[in-house]
Amino acid sequence: MKTANPFVPAFITCMREGYSFKLFRADVIAGLTVAIVALPLAMAMAVASGASPDKGLVTAVVAGFFISFLGGSRVQIGGPTGAFVVVIFDVIQRFGFNGLILASIMAGMILVIAGYAKLGKLIKYIPYPVITGFTTGIAVIIASSQVKDFLGLTVKNVPADFLNKWYVYLTNLDQTSVYAVVLGALGLATIIICKKVSPKIPSYLVSILLISALAFIFAMPVDTIGSRFPNLPEGLPTPVWPTFSLDEIRELVPSAFTIAFLAGIEALLSAVVADGLIGHKHSLNQELVGQGVANIASGIFGGIPATGAIARTATNIKAGGRTPVAGIFHAIFLLVFLYTAMDILAYIPMTALAAVLFMVSWGMSDLKHFIQIAKISPSDRTILFLTFFLTVMVDLTVAIGVGVTFASLLFMRHMARSVEVRRQKHKADEYESQDGELVTDDTIEIPDDVIVLQINGPLFYGFAAEFCDKLKSLEDMPRILILRMRFMPYLDASGENSIEDIIKICREHKTYVIFSAVRPQPRAILQKAGIHKNLDGAIAVDFEHALEMAKQLLADKDFMNKHVDPCSHK
Numbered sequence: 001m002k003t004a005n006p007f008v009p010a011f012i013t014c015m016r017e018g019y020s021f022k023l024f025r026a027d028v029i030a031g032l033t034v035a036i037v038a039l040p041l042a043m044a045m046a047v048a049s050g051a052s053p054d055k056g057l058v059t060a061v062v063a064g065f066f067i068s069f070l071g072g073s074r075v076q077i078g079g080p081t082g083a084f085v086v087v088i089f090d091v092i093q094r095f096g097f098n099g100l101i102l103a104s105i106m107a108g109m110i111l112v113i114a115g116y117a118k119l120g121k122l123i124k125y126i127p128y129p130v131i132t133g134f135t136t137g138i139a140v141i142i143a144s145s146q147v148k149d150f151l152g153l154t155v156k157n158v159p160a161d162f163l164n165k166w167y168v169y170l171t172n173l174d175q176t177s178v179y180a181v182v183l184g185a186l187g188l189a190t191i192i193i194c195k196k197v198s199p200k201i202p203s204y205l206v207s208i209l210l211i212s213a214l215a216f217i218f219a220m221p222v223d224t225i226g227s228r229f230p231n232l233p234e235g236l237p238t239p240v241w242p243t244f245s246l247d248e249i250r251e252l253v254p255s256a257f258t259i260a261f262l263a264g265i266e267a268l269l270s271a272v273v274a275d276g277l278i279g280h281k282h283s284l285n286q287e288l289v290g291q292g293v294a295n296i297a298s299g300i301f302g303g304i305p306a307t308g309a310i311a312r313t314a315t316n317i318k319a320g321g322r323t324p325v326a327g328i329f330h331a332i333f334l335l336v337f338l339y340t341a342m343d344i345l346a347y348i349p350m351t352a353l354a355a356v357l358f359m360v361s362w363g364m365s366d367l368k369h370f371i372q373i374a375k376i377s378p379s380d381r382t383i384l385f386l387t388f389f390l391t392v393m394v395d396l397t398v399a400i401g402v403g404v405t406f407a408s409l410l411f412m413r414h415m416a417r418s419v420e421v422r423r424q425k426h427k428a429d430e431y432e433s434q435d436g437e438l439v440t441d442d443t444i445e446i447p448d449d450v451i452v453l454q455i456n457g458p459l460f461y462g463f464a465a466e467f468c469d470k471l472k473s474l475e476d477m478p479r480i481l482i483l484r485m486r487f488m489p490y491l492d493a494s495g496e497n498s499i500e501d502i503i504k505i506c507r508e509h510k511t512y513v514i515f516s517a518v519r520p521q522p523r524a525i526l527q528k529a530g531i532h533k534n535l536d537g538a539i540a541v542d543f544e545h546a547l548e549m550a551k552q553l554l555a556d557k558d559f560m561n562k563h564v565d566p567c568s569h570k
Contacts, residue, residue: 137391
């Protein structure tokens with residue numbers, strides 16, 4: 001797989017490699033195909049987020065252009081996605097649309113800084129159960145938000161929280177519109193049938209066109225985009241920098257970080273999927289930069305947050321798109337629709353968009369992986385359900401924070417349990433030679449006045465206290481203690497502190513400490529802590545030399561007869 005250049009947009013890389021008319025033709029066709037798929041999705045995502053459908057189209061045009069032009073992936077298609085629906089809806093409810101624009105711009109700045117700070121790799125460390133939990137939770141929330149339009153309920157104010165929302169639905173079922181339900185069900189059936197017949201059919205667009213035509217021809221009394229959002233503007237709005245105050249910025253910081261986090265996660269996941277399909281590796285940090293600029297631009301043009309869309313990116317690849325030009329033309333075609341088709345789009349029934357969002361939610365939920373993770377282990381299952389529950393019942397920001405924190409704590413607990421301090425009482429089964437290879441030698445005896453403790457695993461704060469307890473549990477302190485550290489790859493500040501405690505304990509009992517085969521990272525930590533210089537005489541290159549050093553000390557009458565300050569012997 002070919003690797004992308006860091007901090008060079010994929011568009012520039014493709015142009016430098018040479019761009020042919022054959023590629024251009026394929027990219028134009030792919031761009032048109034993706035634009036047809038993205039048209040209903042962009043409107044549906046905006047409506048689900050509490051914004052007008054034109055905001056979704058503006059976002060798909062502006063953000064989609066910059067994600068392709070400045071991003072690090074050759075085939076990434078950007079626009080509004082389901083991941084943002086919950087956050088956008090919450091921000092609009094609390095701070096208004098101006099607050100959302102400001103949050104989008106702040107999130108874009110965060111992404112640009114993260115990209116140039118090379119923080120892209122950190123996103124890879126988000127546990128998969130957390131991602132699956134909040135993604136499935138978002139899918140449930142999106143689907144729940146569309147029940148009103150799917151049933152044609154005339155309830156004006158639907159609560160934002162999950163339980164109260166469903167209470168309102170259930171207590172107002174008598175308002176259900178048969179026309180809306182029939183059209184919505186037909187829309188769902190059309191999408192499902194089209195997907196089964198051929199993945200190449202733009203099922204969402206076919207469904208919306210069919211339902212819109214039926215509703216118009218038979219003059220069905222259903223709510224439409226035109227009746228819900230009268231006087232929709234045509235074309236791109238004038239770019240405007242939002243007004244703000246320091247207090248607004250301070251209040252929007254959590255939402256901005258959540259938007260940036262979701263944008264980074266979904267964009268990089270989409271780019272990874274695309275890498276496997278086209279054989280080119282994306283530049284993950286440049287992708288973050290492109291996503292950041294796209295969200296800043298979307299906010300300035302009055303759009304909503306955007307990121308890479310996995311389904312639209314896959315559609316682009318299957319349609320023949322191989323360079324960012326396809327994504328740029330996808331934005332150009334959507335811009336044409338924005339200027340010429342707004343009057344026609346006004347006839348789309350809201351129940352048709354609800355059907356589209358039901359299918360989007362089903363695709364987001366990834367039920368197969370949700371069930372699979374739930375079966376793997378109790379800890380993964382706990383993280384999955386906790387993140388899912390908090391996403392649906394509390395707040396997405398809380399869900400992500402608690403999920404990642406809880407997953408980290410469980411990981412540290414598992415790591416602490418995996419660390420072992422083993423005492424070798426008789427013969428050394430194996431030891432590490434100076435060249436790093438394991439050597440088995442039953443002829444090596446451990447002298448009676450020597451105790452060997454082998455540390456297997458990282459010595460960090462999750463295990464540091466137990467390490468000291470292991471030494472304190474010894475019935476009699478030996479004259480010499482050998483700590484085998486060949487299999488200890490990592491040492492943190494807590495582990496270093498425990499080593500200092502061990503040195504103090506040994507000093508009190510006149511026990512000499514020999515460190516065997518200290519690896520580079522622990523040695524560097526000991527050096528930075530200021531105790532490394534006092535250990536130079538007590539560090540052996542490998543276990544064989546440690547045993548030899550111990551035998552020489554035991555044979556030294558002066559060493560055996562007088563108090564020796566451990567770790568000061570030269």
